Amino acid sequence: MRRIQILSIIVFVLAAGFFCFYRFRESGLADSRAPVIAMDSETIEVSCDATDEELLAGVTASDKKDGDVSDTLMVESLSDFTDTGKRTMTVVAFDSDNNVTSATREIIYTDYQEPRFSLEEPFRFPVGTTDVLEGLSASDTLDGDLTDRITITCVDDVYMYMEGTYAVVFSVTNSAGDTVELPVNMEFYDSSEEAGYPQITLSEYLIYTDEGETVNAWDYVEEITMNNVTYVRNGRDSLVAETNGGTSGVSAITSDNVTIEEDTSYIASGVYEILYSITDSNGRTGTVRLIVVTA
Numbered sequence: 001m002r003r004i005q006i007l008s009i010i011v012f013v014l015a016a017g018f019f020c021f022y023r024f025r026e027s028g029l030a031d032s033r034a035p036v037i038a039m040d041s042e043t044i045e046v047s048c049d050a051t052d053e054e055l056l057a058g059v060t061a062s063d064k065k066d067g068d069v070s071d072t073l074m075v076e077s078l079s080d081f082t083d084t085g086k087r088t089m090t091v092v093a094f095d096s097d098n099n100v101t102s103a104t105r106e107i108i109y110t111d112y113q114e115p116r117f118s119l120e121e122p123f124r125f126p127v128g129t130t131d132v133l134e135g136l137s138a139s140d141t142l143d144g145d146l147t148d149r150i151t152i153t154c155v156d157d158v159y160m161y162m163e164g165t166y167a168v169v170f171s172v173t174n175s176a177g178d179t180v181e182l183p184v185n186m187e188f189y190d191s192s193e194e195a196g197y198p199q200i201t202l203s204e205y206l207i208y209t210d211e212g213e214t215v216n217a218w219d220y221v222e223e224i225t226m227n228n229v230t231y232v233r234n235g236r237d238s239l240v241a242e243t244n245g246g247t248s249g250v251s252a253i254t255s256d257n258v259t260i261e262e263d264t265s266y267i268a269s270g271v272y273e274i275l276y277s278i279t280d281s282n283g284r285t286g287t288v289r290l291i292v293v294t295a
Contacts, residue, residue, distance in 0.1 A: 032099065033064050033065075034063075034099040034101035035063040035093045035095050035101050036061065036062055036063070036101065037061045037073070037091065037102070038059070038060050038061070039058060039103065040059075042106060043107075045108045045109075046109065047110055047111050048109050048142045052074070052075045055089060055105075055107065056073055056075065059091060061073050061093035061101070063096075065097070066095045066096050072094040072095075073092070073093050074092060075089055075090070075091055076090045076102065077089070078176070080176050080177030080178075081176045081178055084112070084178075085108060086106060086109075087107050087176055088104050089105045091103055091105065109142070112140075112141055112142060113140060114140060114178055115138050115139065115146055115174055116180070116208060116293075117136060117150075117182050118136070118138070118206065119135060119137075119204075119205040119206035120135040120136075121134075121135040121205065122205050122288050122289055123186040123205075123289065124187045124188075124289075125186070125188050125189070126188070126191040127160065127161055127188050127189065127191070128160060129188070130160065132152070132186060133152070138180075140174050143174045146174060149174075151170070151171050151172070152168055152169070152170050152171075153168065153169045154166065155183070158186070163190055164187070164188060165185050165186070165187045165188075166186050166187075167184075167186075168184060168186050169183045170182040182271060182291070184273070184289075184291055185273065196282075196284065197280075197285070197286045198225065198280050198286030199225040200221065200224050200276050200277075200286055200288040201221075201222050201223040201224070201225075202220045202222055202276075202288060202290055203219075203220050203221075205290060205291065206291040206293070207290065207291070207293070208293045208294075209293070209294050210295065211266065211268065212266065213266060214266075215262070215266065215292055217260045217262050217276070218255040218260065219236065220290055221233070221239065224239055224258075226280045226286070229242075229251075231253045234252075238253065240252045258276055258278050259278065260275070260276055262275070262292075266292065266294045268294070269294050270294060271291065271292070272292040273289050273292070274289065274290040274292060275289055276288050276290070
């Protein structure tokens, strides 16, 4: 019995010794050195829709033990913009021993345009309207549609159940951290009291222009309904009355009939408003705003 116990101990000691030897040998053979990443350029210029393969163009990785491991390269992360249209990319590579190395590269987008807003309807709402974002959208060249990222900040206390004009700021941020703001005046009106008031329809309610450019505000007046008559644009100079779906040509509205209040210079970048108004024979005045963003 004692001999069997001694034999068991010897077998256990031998097994433990072989195990320790094997682990020591394996650890000695394992490569603790990470791959080396090389780049033909530390900066790359690409379009906003560039793929990872395009971002990794000219990047290789090699390992002392495994040789070329470029096929393990991947984009680990992209930073927020460090400057307009510029960000830092971090790439990583692996070897067969799971050693990891990383490197950075600057990306410059050649076609980047910051987020822009689009507006289908003016910021005029019947009292009680809760969805003031309806008709407002945003997009850019990096992410495409950004509408679901639009937020609103109230500069004034907004009472949506009370008539009035309130200052608010809409903002949107893309995936690279670029935030654009749109400060506007938002109006709530009593639809029952405004029934029968002149209605001015514009072809656009938000436009973008370059600094210093002249905006011909009258060109954006598309249609006016006044005294139960609808006037539609007929050429550049006038809006004429429609009769039975046709154009009567009997009466017309020109720019002389519409009051247009605007800052015509647009010298500095910023957000401006053009206020249109027209008063009918009963003394009722209808208004609408065109938002002008200069950059």
